[in-house]
Amino acid sequence: MAGVAIITEACIAVKDRACVDVCPVQCIYEYNPTTNRLESEEQAGSGIVENEHTPNVDAIAIFSDSILYVNLDECTSCTACYQPDVCPVGAIYAEEHVPDGTPTIKYNTTDPNKGHDHTFFVEQSRAVFAD
Ligand code: SF4
Ligand code: SF4
Numbered sequence: 274m275a276g277v278a279i280i281t282e283a284c285i286a287v288k289d290r291a292c293v294d295v296c297p298v299q300c301i302y303e304y305n306p307t308t309n310r311l312e313s314e315e316q317a318g319s320g321i322v323e324n325e326h327t328p329n330v331d332a333i334a335i336f337s338d339s340i341l342y343v344n345l346d347e348c349t350s351c352t353a354c355y356q357p358d359v360c361p362v363g364a365i366y367a368e369e370h371v372p373d374g375t376p377t378i379k380y381n382t383t384d385p386n387k388g389h390d391h392t393f394f395v396e397q398s399r400a401v402f403a404d
Contacts, residue, residue: 283362283363291360302402306337311342342402
């Protein structure tokens with residue numbers, strides 16, 4: 274669906290959850306290593322889990338809990354989270370506007386802090402959710 278939100282590498286280690294606060298459907302998830310679940314809070318920092326999913330083991334191992342994940346099946350493309358005043362590091366894009374970096378350098382999964390192709394995160398957003 275056009276306009277679904279993709280979170281890219283700039284979120285890594287920042288993860289201030291500003292996007293969580295503006296999402297009306299709680300479809301932005303954080304991985305909880307303790308429960309081994311992807312969890313979305315009804316409000317950022319509330320500790321009250323609104324929705325949860327099982328992670329795909331291989332996909333979640335790449336970034337674990339260092340970044341947030343949008344469930345693309347639940348995102349309504351409302352546009353709220355990728356308005357310019359929401360994410361402090363510009364990590365969120367509408368799917369059709371995700372920059373692809375250079376055509377020859379692909380995302381380096383051995384060094385998650387030095388990505389080059391943000392389109393990696395389009396597939397990664399889908400891959401982390403096992404259900
Ligand atoms: S607002 Fe940006 S940096 Fe903050 S959690 Fe969301 S994607 Fe990450
Ligand atoms: S586009 Fe809207 S529904 Fe989708 S993740 Fe962002 S705030 Fe949530």
